Amino acid sequence: xxxxxxxxxxxxxxxxxxxxxxxKCRFGVKGMKDDTRKRIEVAANAAIIITAVFLSAAAVKYxxxxxxxxxxxxxxxxxxxxxxxxEIPPGTRLxxxxxxxxxxxxxxxxxxxxxxxxxxxxxxxYQRLVQQHSRTRLIAVVPQSVEEGRNYLSKLxxxxxxxxxxxxSSLGVRGTPTLILLDNNGAAVKSWVGRLPPNGEAExxxxxx
Numbered sequence: 001x002x003x004x005x006x007x008x009x010x011x012x013x014x015x016x017x018x019x020x021x022x023x024k025c026r027f028g029v030k031g032m033k034d035d036t037r038k039r040i041e042v043a044a045n046a047a048i049i050i051t052a053v054f055l056s057a058a059a060v061k062y063x064x065x066x067x068x069x070x071x072x073x074x075x076x077x078x079x080x081x082x083x084x085x086x087e088i089p090p091g092t093r094l095x096x097x098x099x100x101x102x103x104x105x106x107x108x109x110x111x112x113x114x115x116x117x118x119x120x121x122x123x124x125x126y127q128r129l130v131q132q133h134s135r136t137r138l139i140a141v142v143p144q145s146v147e148e149g150r151n152y153l154s155k156l157x158x159x160x161x162x163x164x165x166x167x168x169s170s171l172g173v174r175g176t177p178t179l180i181l182l183d184n185n186g187a188a189v190k191s192w193v194g195r196l197p198p199n200g201e202a203e204x205x206x207x208x209x
Contacts, residue, residue, distance in 0.1 A: 086174035088191040094171055096141070096164050101186035104137040108208060109167060110160065111141045111178040114152040118195040119177045123156035125201050129208070130159045136208040138179075141166050141173075181207055184198060 088094075095108075101107060107177045110126065112119040129138060140160040142149030171180070179192040181204075192204055 031076065041130055064087070076150070086178075087193055088172050088178075088180050088188045090188055090190065092172060092188040094167055094180070094186050094188065096139070096171075099139065099181060102163065102184050105135050105184060106189070106208075107137045107139060107182045107186075108133065108204075109139050109141050109178075109180040109182065111171065111173045111176055111180070112149075113143055113176045114148065116176040118155065122195050123158055125196065126153075126156065126158040126160070128201070128205065132205050134209045138162065139164055141168075141171065143168055179204060
């Protein structure tokens with residue numbers, strides 16, 4: 001835009017001026033040499049092109065460097081324990097890279113985050129799961145790195161050795177903590193959301209045995 005204005009200014013300022021015999025400037029197309037006018041037009045057009053290239057490069061740099069927004073991790077609380085609680089529908093097939101569901105009779109996914117205080121408060125229950133999981137494989141799923149997930153569980157004294165990193169949205173998890181019981185085809189059998197009351201904890205443990 002600035003280059004275009006400069007071009008218009010140059011052309012309107014010099015395009016038609018010539019010097020009269022009395023030393024005064026008069027406007028007229030014939031008084032200006034064609035080569036001078038062409039040089040001005042070329043310079044103005046070059047300025048437009050350079051400006052356009054600069055703006056295009058700046059726009060591309062902005063689009064590349066702009067971070068992709070990540071969905072927030074929501075801690076499940078009592079408000080999610082009503083009829084609208086975000087449970088995983090039974091029969092939903094889930095997939096986690098590197099996990100072969102067929103090698104296990106059933107698997108319990110424990111979706112946690114170190115940013116979720118309900119997950120931290122559920123640590124005693126998780127410890128009981130580790131002790132009583134019997135025929136069920138336990139996998140902790142975290143949004144952060146595997147190393148950070150293991151450190152978090154270690155601080156809670158929760159001995160789940162299999163820790164996987166995954167986007168919760170890919171599993172249909174919309175709040176933490178979330179427990180998902182899967183069969184040997186990776187299909188959801190049952191899910192539990194939020195910090196569970198004693199009867200909910202007993203239901204999970206019973207399902208694992």
